[in-house]
Amino acid sequence: MAMLSAAGGSLNVxxxxxxxxxxxxxxxxxETGIKVTYDMYDSNEVLEAKMLAGSSGYDLVVPTADFLARGREAGAYQDMDLSRIPNASNQDSEIQAQADRMVGSNSAGxxxxxxxxxxxxxxxxxxxxLGDDAPTDSWSLILDPANAAKLEDCGIAILDAPTDxxxxxxxxxDTLGHRWRNPILKLLVMHFLLSGLI
Incomplete structure (x- = not known):
């Protein structure tokens, strides 16, 4: 989700x-005559650390919805004046509504x-x-220890993003029936269920 505060003759992204x-x-x-300074980050955690430190100097940032919600709660982001963004009406209303629910606002991003x-x-x-019947339609392909051991020489990589x-x-x-056996897992499941992330 994108967030815009104020620009003037320059825009810091x-x-x-x-x-x-x-x-x-x-x-x-x-097209606009506005000078853009464009910086990049490689994880939500890097963005969050910079934004929560305050005075980032950025006018437009692009966090994922869950991190926008957290940053918004912490006061790191301002809501947008959608009347100043005429193309906002072109958003897919169903996807935007789902994002708004995750963020807790319809003007946050x-x-x-x-x-x-x-x-x-x-x-x-x-x-x-693993043979022709390998579970390629399931996370067990890499999360089942027996499968992971057989695939070890291929290399297994996952995103460095806990929310993903x-x-x-x-x-x-949960498909293995472990959802409620471990109290820490139970807390994690409840957090994600209540957050709307799954």
């Missing part, structure tokens, strides 16, 4: 890497991108190690 085309800033500057977390794998290497990984791990554990 803090965004994920690879989120805009190479010519976007040059095109924007040519606008959806910029929407996605999901999935599994990518080399079909031949997985079939060679933890709901998937919890979903996998």
């Amino acid at each position: 803090y965004n994920w890497s690879d989120y805009i085309a190479e010519d976007t800033i040059a095109n924007f500057e040519a 606008l959806v910029y991108m929407w996605g999901s977390t999935g599994i990518a794998y080399n079909e031949d290497m997985v079939a060679e190690r 990984v933890l709901p998937n791990v919890m979903t996998y554990l």
Whole structure:
């Protein structure tokens, strides 16, 4: 979700890497005459640390909805005046409504991108190690210790983002019937269920 405060003759943007085309800033500057300073971060945690420290100097930042909600509660973000953003009416209303529920406001931000977390794998290497009936439609492909051991020489990598990984791990554990056995897991599940993240 994107957040804009005030610009003047310049705009300071803090965004994920690879989120805009190479010519976007040059095109924007040519069209508006506004000078853009564009900085990038590689995780929500880096963004959150900078924003919560205060006086970041950024006019526009692009956190994920869950981190926008936390930062908004901490006073790091201002709500937007949507009357000054005529194209806000072009947002997909269902996706925007879901994001608004997560953030707790309908003027905290606008959806910029929407996605999901999935599994990518080399079909031949997985079939060679786990057979043709490998559970490629399940997180057990990498979370089941027996499968992970057989795939170890291939390498297994996951996102360094707890808010993306933890709901998937919890979903996998729930399919095994472990949801309520561990009190810490129970607290995590309740937190995510109440947050609207899963």
